[in-house]
Amino acid sequence: MKLRILALGLLAAAMLAPSAMSQNQQRPTLIARSSSYGKVLFDGRGFVLYAFTRDHGRSACYAACAKAWPPYYAPRGSLTVGAGVKRSLLGTVKRRNGRRQVTFAGRPLYYYVGDRSPGQILCQDVVEYGGRWLIVRPSGRLVR
Numbered sequence: 001m002k003l004r005i006l007a008l009g010l011l012a013a014a015m016l017a018p019s020a021m022s023q024n025q026q027r028p029t030l031i032a033r034s035s036s037y038g039k040v041l042f043d044g045r046g047f048v049l050y051a052f053t054r055d056h057g058r059s060a061c062y063a064a065c066a067k068a069w070p071p072y073y074a075p076r077g078s079l080t081v082g083a084g085v086k087r088s089l090l091g092t093v094k095r096r097n098g099r100r101q102v103t104f105a106g107r108p109l110y111y112y113v114g115d116r117s118p119g120q121i122l123c124q125d126v127v128e129y130g131g132r133w134l135i136v137r138p139s140g141r142l143v144r
Contacts, residue, residue: 029075029102030090031082032138035121039084040143041104041136043072043111046118051107051142054131058093059101059108065129072109074100089140105140 027044041049049072054060061069074092079102081087092100093108101108112123112133124143126133134142 028082028085029079030085030104032084033119035119035135037121037124037135037143039138040121041085041109041138042118044075044082047111048115048119048121048135049102049104049109050112050123050133051104051136052110052129052131052133053142054129055108057106059095060131061108061110061129062096068113068128069110069133070113071095071099071101072111074102085138086140104136107136107140107142109136 029044030049031042031044031046032039033042033046035048043049050069052059052061052069059071061071079090079092081090089105091103091106093103095101103109110133114122121135123133124135134144136142
């Protein structure tokens with residue numbers, strides 16, 4: 001009986017997965033939203049994105065750093081922006097593992113593992129792993 005319920009649950013999840021995936025692909029890669037710091041960049045789900053001052057065109061954040069500050073990997077399909085974000089500043093950089101990390105104004109973007117809900121900004125202007133972590137304005141400037 002338990003195996004049958006598990007099989008039905010997996011079947012239902014598999015049927016729902018394609019529609020959920022297509023919804024995620026339709027979201028913009030980057031959006032500008034108001035925060036207590038003014039307008040800053042968020043991913044299409046509403047999670048804030050950070051830049052690392054130790055990065056110089058390529059990511060300097062690996063191992064323990066990347067566990068605390070997960071890279072924002074490029075979603076499948078084309079990169080898109082929402083209103084107020086310059087498409088010309090959007091790009092990617094290849095990480096050592098071959099995956100593409102989203103960049104903005106030439107800076108690789110990251111999440112902070114402690115930001116658990118959309119709109120949350122818990123680690124602005126923090127020094128860790130040899131550099132400073134700062135959120136990014138839609139102009140590409142860092143919030144200091």
